[in-house]
Amino acid sequence: MIEFNIPSMSCGHCVARLTEAVKAADPSAKLEVDLKNKQVRVESAKDRAALAAALSEAGYPPN
Numbered sequence: 779m780i781e782f783n784i785p786s787m788s789c790g791h792c793v794a795r796l797t798e799a800v801k802a803a804d805p806s807a808k809l810e811v812d813l814k815n816k817q818v819r820v821e822s823a824k825d826r827a828a829l830a831a832a833l834s835e836a837g838y839p840p841n
Contacts, residue, residue: 779810779819779820779821780819780820780821780822780826780829781817781818781819781820782817782818782819782820782829782830782833782840782841783816783817783840783841784796784816784817784818784833784838784839784840784841785816785841786837786838786839787811787813787816787818787838788813788816789813790813792813792838793811793813795836795837795838796809796811796818796833796836796838797809797811798836799832799833799835799836799838800818800820800822800829800832800833802832803822803824803828803829803831803832804822804823804824804828804829806822806823807820807821807822807823807824807829808820808821808822809821818833818840
């Protein structure tokens with residue numbers, strides 16, 4: 779699992795956009811979202827840099 783802190787994630791719409799971005803990079807990725815703590819955990823064949831780039835491109839750059 780790759781964990782990201784997403785400070786700008788604040789609502790269900792954000793979660794949907796993040797999920798869409800990760801799935802576009804890796805359709806078989808699995809996500810666990812902790813909205814309260816602004817964390818996303820991703821199980822993916824893609825590396826951290828590729829997933830971080832997808833999240834940043836969607837407007838949610840990880841810390």
